Amino acid sequence: AGLGFCLFRVTHYTGGSRERIAFDDLQLLLKRFGYEEETYFNLSYTPVYACDGRNLGVRATLLETTGRVLRTRRMHTLRVLDSACVESHTIQEAAEKSMQALQENKMDVSFGMLYMIDSKGDYTCCATSGIEAGHVAAPFLIHPATSSSSSSSSFPLDNSHSN
Numbered sequence: 082a083g084l085g086f087c088l089f090r091v092t093h094y095t096g097g098s099r100e101r102i103a104f105d106d107l108q109l110l111l112k113r114f115g116y117e118e119e120t121y122f123n124l125s126y127t128p129v130y131a132c133d134g135r136n137l138g139v140r141a142t143l144l145e146t147t148g149r150v151l152r153t154r155r156m157h158t159l160r161v162l163d164s165a166c167v168e169s170h171t172i173q174e175a176a177e178k179s180m181q182a183l184q185e186n187k188m189d190v191s192f193g194m195l196y197m198i199d200s201k202g203d204y205t206c207c208a209t210s211g212i213e214a215g216h217v218a219a220p221f222l223i224h225p226a227t228s229s230s231s232s233s234s235s236f237p238l239d240n241s242h243s244n
Contacts, residue, residue, distance in 0.1 A: 101127040106150050119188070121150040151189075158186040172197070173207055180210035187211060194219045 103125040111120050123144045129137045165178030176195045183190045192211030196204035204223040206214045215221050 101125055106146055120147045122146060155189055176208040180208040183210040
């Protein structure tokens with residue numbers, strides 16, 4: 082159904098033109114394997130004509146490029162993260178630049194948090210991406226020594242506290 086709709090639009094836009102129409106890395110959300118997933122395709126429509134000039138139809142070519150697109154995007158994020166760490170002069174600066182790098186790629190990393198461990202073993206939030214520090218899922222301070230792994234809390238360290 083999706084390709085048929087595209088074919089109608091292509092025929093409408095070309096107005097009988099003999100030109101090929103192509104879309105590179107066209108993003109489509111497809112429901113397969115029981116859920117909607119991000120996919121990418123190279124798609125082209127080429128008019129097919131008989132020797133006498135009659136239009137016989139349109140050849141549609143489709144090639145999935147999802148793997149390449151995702152690898153390229155994720156490798157870019159890793160390069161930006163690497164640069165952020167190399168160019169930083171302090172741990173705090175590296176943490177902030179790392180979270181800024183992740184902020185640029187919300188398609189793969191919707192949120193992130195970095196914590197520093199102090200001398201007492203407490204975790205202090207030093208940088209976040211896609212979530213505010215102090216949010217219930219990103220508390221400012223976590224005291225793991227008092228947390229219980231048998232808790233029914235959604236946060237892995239039960240007795241985390243926000244300041």
